[in-house]
Every structure is written in structure tokens, then in C-alpha cells.
Amino acid sequence: MPMLYEIEGKQLFKENGIPVPKFKAYDGIESIKAFVEELGSDIMMAKAQALSGGRGKAGLIQKVSSSEAEEYIQSILGRDHQGKPVEIVMLEEPMEIVNEYYLSVMLDNASGKYLVLASSRGGVDIEEVAEKYPDEIFKEYFSAFVEPQSYMFIEIGKNLGFKAKTLTSFSNIMKNMFIMAQQRDLTLIEINPLILTPDNKIIAADSKVVIDGNADFRQLDVASLKSQKDRHTDLEFEADQAGISYVQLEGEIGIISGGAGLAMATCDLLEFYGSSPANFLDVGGGADETKIEKSLEILSRQEIKGIFINFFAGITRCDDVAQGIINASKKFEIKVPMVIRLVGTNDDIGIQMLEENGINAYGKMEPAAKRIVELVKGGN
Amino acid sequence: MAILLDEKTKVIVQGITGKQGTFHARSMIDYRTKVVAGVTPGKGGQEHLGVPVYDSMKEAVEATQANASVIFIPARFAYSAALEAIDAGIKLLTVITEGVPVKDTAKIKQKAMMNDVIMIGPNCPGLITPEESKIGIIPGEICSKGNVGIVSRSGTLTYEIIQNLTINGLGQSTCVGLGGDPVKGIGFNECLTMFENDPQTKQIVLVGEIGGTGEQQAADLVKKEISKPVYAFIAGQTAPPGKQMGHAGAIVHGKSGTAKEKMRILSEVGITTVKTPSEIPTYILDTN
Numbered sequence: 001m002p003m004l005y006e007i008e009g010k011q012l013f014k015e016n017g018i019p020v021p022k023f024k025a026y027d028g029i030e031s032i033k034a035f036v037e038e039l040g041s042d043i044m045m046a047k048a049q050a051l052s053g054g055r056g057k058a059g060l061i062q063k064v065s066s067s068e069a070e071e072y073i074q075s076i077l078g079r080d081h082q083g084k085p086v087e088i089v090m091l092e093e094p095m096e097i098v099n100e101y102y103l104s105v106m107l108d109n110a111s112g113k114y115l116v117l118a119s120s121r122g123g124v125d126i127e128e129v130a131e132k133y134p135d136e137i138f139k140e141y142f143s144a145f146v147e148p149q150s151y152m153f154i155e156i157g158k159n160l161g162f163k164a165k166t167l168t169s170f171s172n173i174m175k176n177m178f179i180m181a182q183q184r185d186l187t188l189i190e191i192n193p194l195i196l197t198p199d200n201k202i203i204a205a206d207s208k209v210v211i212d213g214n215a216d217f218r219q220l221d222v223a224s225l226k227s228q229k230d231r232h233t234d235l236e237f238e239a240d241q242a243g244i245s246y247v248q249l250e251g252e253i254g255i256i257s258g259g260a261g262l263a264m265a266t267c268d269l270l271e272f273y274g275s276s277p278a279n280f281l282d283v284g285g286g287a288d289e290t291k292i293e294k295s296l297e298i299l300s301r302q303e304i305k306g307i308f309i310n311f312f313a314g315i316t317r318c319d320d321v322a323q324g325i326i327n328a329s330k331k332f333e334i335k336v337p338m339v340i341r342l343v344g345t346n347d348d349i350g351i352q353m354l355e356e357n358g359i360n361a362y363g364k365m366e367p368a369a370k371r372i373v374e375l376v377k378g379g380n
Numbered sequence: 381m382a383i384l385l386d387e388k389t390k391v392i393v394q395g396i397t398g399k400q401g402t403f404h405a406r407s408m409i410d411y412r413t414k415v416v417a418g419v420t421p422g423k424g425g426q427e428h429l430g431v432p433v434y435d436s437m438k439e440a441v442e443a444t445q446a447n448a449s450v451i452f453i454p455a456r457f458a459y460s461a462a463l464e465a466i467d468a469g470i471k472l473l474t475v476i477t478e479g480v481p482v483k484d485t486a487k488i489k490q491k492a493m494m495n496d497v498i499m500i501g502p503n504c505p506g507l508i509t510p511e512e513s514k515i516g517i518i519p520g521e522i523c524s525k526g527n528v529g530i531v532s533r534s535g536t537l538t539y540e541i542i543q544n545l546t547i548n549g550l551g552q553s554t555c556v557g558l559g560g561d562p563v564k565g566i567g568f569n570e571c572l573t574m575f576e577n578d579p580q581t582k583q584i585v586l587v588g589e590i591g592g593t594g595e596q597q598a599a600d601l602v603k604k605e606i607s608k609p610v611y612a613f614i615a616g617q618t619a620p621p622g623k624q625m626g627h628a629g630a631i632v633h634g635k636s637g638t639a640k641e642k643m644r645i646l647s648e649v650g651i652t653t654v655k656t657p658s659e660i661p662t663y664i665l666d667t668n
């Protein structure tokens with residue numbers, strides 16, 4: 001799930017006509033003086049930027065005075081939050097709150113339509129609201145082809161209790177949010193809370209934005225944001241750049257497979273036979289020899305006790321897979337036992353190529369999985 | 381009988397002159413699929429793999445009366461190709477392409493529904509009615525004609541299961557690979573209903589994955605409307621949690637299920653759930 005940092009989301013909000021508090025990013029080097037002057041207030045919010053939740057509970061969001069701010073920023077920079085160090089702290093204008101709302105636009109998987117969810121019970125865990133007050137969450141589906149207009153959101157705004165000037169502000173914000181989701185290929189924009197201030201302004205106090213990785217080719221600026229690099233480990237990032245879907249896990253045996261389902265089933269099978277997967281790796285459909293080679297290079301840099309390559313090739317071709325394995329075994333020192341299972345398109349050619357290079361291949365997945373587990377566990 | 385396609389289905393290959401298009405169109409033709417035309421803009425009038433190539437879907441459909449098309453076109457052009465197929469009157473649209481932006485898929489899906497088009501994919505292996513016809517990339521040689529209907533969210537894992545069935549003497553009526561993207565054309569339920577109504581199909585195999593809620597919806601349908609025995613395998617039993625679409629997703633569909641949770645829900649409605657793909661034929665043979 002490719003998520004953006006809160007501050008990246010808010011920058012997009014700002015560019016797309018969704019009001020946000022004044023904010024600025026700090027990585028610990030610059031002085032905060034200029035921002036304090038711009039704010040005209042001595043109190044501000046300091047929020048560590050992280051891709052996983054629970055920042056509040058971890059003490060990574062705090063109200064600070066301008067004299068404490070720099071010290072506080074230094075104290076949380078580099079601190080670990082769910083396996084990742086904090087690298088950016090956002091300083092933000094504090095907001096006075098009359099009411100908090102929940103608002104989201106998402107591309108709904110089941111229907112393939114846009115879905116707007118809104119509630120006047122924002123600022124808390126929305127799942128809890130859904131359970132306790134299901135009648136106070138308003139839902140509306142919109143065609144994937146819709147051209148959002150303000151009028152479409154008047155009814156939702158009234159349901160939330162907005163009227164007069166706040167009603168028009170709300171429907172405009174909603175429209176802008178919707179257009180932003182469409183134009184930037186976002187699969188989710190969630191604002192929780194959206195706040196109403198004492199002077200009747202509606203402001204997005206938080207942002208949660210999920211992008212569609214498949215649209216990276218036409219959303220280059222969003223795809224190159226810092227969050228998109230940070231959400232991966234270095235190896236995962238490298239794999240991602242090569243078009244390989246790779247997730248580091250904790251187990252013993254490195255796997256390479258084609259197709260997400262088979263790659264998952266491969267991991268499952270290792271566990272079934274008493275070992276565990278060190279990673280999930282799907283080379284994708286139609287992978288060529290360079291992708292296979294790259295996959296083995298990635299595994300060669302991970303701490304593993306064995307390698308299990310499992311292909312049932314459809315759009316991929318076994319001769320390409322075999323060539324990649326042969327290339328890699330010449331280039332990288334593979335010190336751990338390796339078991340290969342190769343079936344499908346051009347498997348006769350692929351198996352012959354491997355045999356000519358002294359590598360055996362299995363035809364069935366279960367015996368192959370069993371074999372690699374035996375080898376790793378010290379059998380013969 | 382079988383479902384969705386048979387030996388009479390006339391198929392157009394969109395992107396027939398590309399590398400993938402050529403490779404898999406040839407394999408479809410070798411399987412005796414009625415590939416009546418190919419479409420590649422700018423290459424109209426040529427012949428490729430013994431099949432006439434047209435510049436547009438409209439020309440190809442007018443000339444051949446084809447009712448199905450399959451798309452082997454890079455992700456950024458797949459949207460336009462799919463709309464073109466629907467506008468040309470195609471009724472069975474299969475999108476093999478991987479990496480189509482979700483927004484594009486959502487629009488194709490909606491347009492397909494408005495035009496009574498059955499859309500399969502994207503990011504899918506397609507479908508095959510053994511010994512009659514195949515659309516897409518499922519290797520024909522692992523299939524055999526018979527009575528097991530297969531519907532799957534996975535690609536390669538489906539081949540695994542088909543082959544296990546074939547080796548054990550269990551042929552298939554039709555195998556449908558729905559595709560692995562979050563938004564896709566038809567789902568489990570449309571296929572389950574078609575299999576239920578197909579006299580050739582005697583057992584149904586459902587192959588699911590973690591994430592999404594298609595399996596849970598399938599369980600609801602099986603409980604109410606499916607009388608034939610259903611067997612299921614869910615991939616991702618060891619996958620780490622966290623592939624959830626934020627809180628908004630959780631509200632709409634309930635907590636999206638882990639493999640264990642899905643297997644539990646499927647078992648509750650009488651579906652036989654198995655731990656490894658090779659157990660499916662064993663269970664089918666034991667219970668029939």
C-alpha cells in the first residue's frame with residue numbers, strides 16, 4: 001500500500017484547494033525562526049513523519065513552544081518508529097477546534113466506483129464509529145467517469161450539519177478532494193480529522209493519501225516523493241526499481257517465483273514442510289532473463305540458508321528463467337543449496353539448458369519444496 | 381457445454397504483432413482457438429501468423445463478426461484498447477496486461493457493465509475450455525477435458541492446480557483466471573453461478589488469496605445458491621498482515637480477511653478447504 005507522508009499529502013492538498021494549517025518540514029539543520037515569525041504564535045504542533053500509525057501513542061506528536069521546538073525536533077529525529085528512523089519533523093500551526101469530522105474518497109475495489117464516506121464523528125478511530133454509530137456515517141458511490149461538481153456534495157454537507165458559508169466551503173473542499181483523487185491516481189484520500197474552527201473555517205488537520213503504483217508512469221512527481229523510497233527496505237527498493245515485487249521476511253529459505261499467488265503458495269509450502277520463507281519474490285508476468293538474474297542477485301545479498309526457485313510458466317518462458325539462473329550462477333557466488341522447479345511454456349528447452357550446466361530441475365512443486373527444506377535442515 | 385467460451389467463439393487478438401501478442405496468439409491458434417483477426421493500429425492489411433491484421437477493432441469486428449477479444453497491450457494503452465473493444469461490440473473481453481492503473485480498470489469495468497460485456501482481468505491468465513478453445517496464456521498441454529470447473533484469482537497457481545487435476549485423471553470443464561488486481565472484471569460469484577448452471581461441470585474449485593473480500597462473498601453465494609461441491613485453496617497462509625486499504629476499506633467491507641479467516645468462512649458453508657494445492661484432487665476423488 002504506497003502511502004504518502006502526512007506532510008506530502010498536505011502539500012498536495014494545498015496545491016489542490018483543500019485548506020490546511022500553515023506547516024513546514026524540518027530535518028534538524030535549519031533554524032525554525034522564520035517559521036515562528038510567519039506563524040505569529042509562540043505555540044505550535046511538532047509531528048514526526050512516519051508511514052506507520054500510532055505516532056500519537058509513541059509520543060511523536062506534541063504541542064511545543066518556540067523555545068522548546070528545536071530541542072524537541074532534535075530529540076525525535078532518528079528515533080525508531082516501527083522499524084524506521086524518523087527523518088522529518090513537521091512544524092504546524094495549532095488549530096482551535098469547534099468540531100471534528102471524518103472524510104474520505106476511495107476507489108472501491110468491489111464496485112470499481114468512487115466511494116465517499118463522511119461523518120461528523122471525526123478525530124477518533126473511524127472503525128469504532130462505524131460499530132457504535134453506523135447511522136452517523138454517510139456513504140455515497142460515484143461513477144468512475146464522474147466529473148465532480150460542488151452541488152453533488154451539498155447533501156453530504158447537510159448531513160454533517162454544515163450550513164450557509166460552511167456548507168459551500170465543505171462542498172468545494174469535497175469537490176477538490178475528489179478531483180485530486182482522479183487527477184493524481186489516488187486510491188484513497190482520508191482526512192481525519194477535518195476540523196471546523198471558531199471563525200467558521202474548514203481545515204484538513206491530517207492527511208492520509210494512498211497512491212496507485214500502477215500509475216507511476218503518468219504521476220512521476222508523486223511517485224518520486226520521499227515516502228515512496230522510504231516505504232521499502234533498501235533491497236525492496238532496488239527490487240521495485242527493477243520491476244520485481246519483493247518483500248523481506250524473517251525465515252530461512254529465499255524464494256523466487258512468478259505470479260503473486262504461486263509465490264505466496266511457495267512460501268506457504270516451505271512452512272508446511274517445517275521451514276520458513278526469507279522473502280516473498282514475484283518476478284511478475286513475462287519476466288525475462290535479466291529479471292531472474294537480478295532476483296538471484298538480491299537473494300545473494302540476504303542472509304539465507306537455501307534458495308527455492310519455483311516457476312509454473314505461462315506468459316513467462318522457462319528458457320528465459322533457465323538463462324537467468326545460468327547467468328546468475330556464473331556471476332554471483334551462490335553458497336547455499338538451491339532447488340529449482342520449472343514447468344510450463346518452453347519447459348523442455350529450459351530444463352535442457354539447466355542440465356547442460358549441471359543444474360537439475362524438478363517438475364513438481366511439493367517434492368521440490370520438501371527437498372530444499374531437507375537440504376537446509378542438513379539432510380542429504 | 382462448459383462456460384464462457386467454446387470451439388465456436390471467434391476471437392480477435394489486440395496487439396497481435398507485439399512480442400507477447402505474437403507468442404501467445406500462436407499458442408492460442410495451435411490450441412485451435414478460432415483466432416479470426418488481429419488488431420494493431422498502423423499495420424492493417426498485413427497478415428500475421430496467418431491471420432488478417434486490421435487497424436481498428438471496428439474494422440476487425442465488421443469483417444469477422446467476432447464476439448471476443450483478448451488484450452496483449454502495454455499497461456498505458458490498455459484502457460483505450462479495452463474501450464475500443466467494447467465500442468466495437470465485443471461481448472467477452474479479456475485483459476491479460478499487468479500494471480493497468482486502477483482508475484483505468486474501474487472505468488473499463490463500468491463501461492463493460494453498461495454494455496453487457498463480460499470482462500475478465502486485467503492482470504490475468506485468461507480462460508480455457510479444454511480441447512475446445514483458450515483465450516490468454518494458460519498452457520493448453522496441462523489441461524484435459526472433464527467436469528471440474530476452476531475459478532481463480534491467481535495465474536500461475538491456477539496452472540499448478542490444473543496440472544494436479546489432470547495428472548489425477550480429473551479433467552476440467554472451463555478454467556477461469558480472474559486476475560489479481562484489486563478492481564477487476566467479473567469475480568468468483570459470476571463464475572460460480574455459471575458453473576452451477578453448466579451441466580458439464582460437476583465439481584468447482586475456487587482458488588483465492590489474502591486481501592479483498594471476494595472469498596467471503598463467494599461463501600455467501602455458495603450457502604444460498606450453489607448445490608455442486610466446491611473445493612478451495614487460499615494462498616498467503618504465511619503472509620505477514622498489513623495489506624489493508626486503510627480504515628476506509630475496513631469500514632465498507634469489514635476487516636479484510638487473512639487466509640485463515642477466509643478458510644474458516646468457506647468451511648462454515650460446507651466448502652472443502654485444503655492446505656496445499658496437491659490435496660485438491662485427493663479430496664475430489666475421495667468424495668465422488
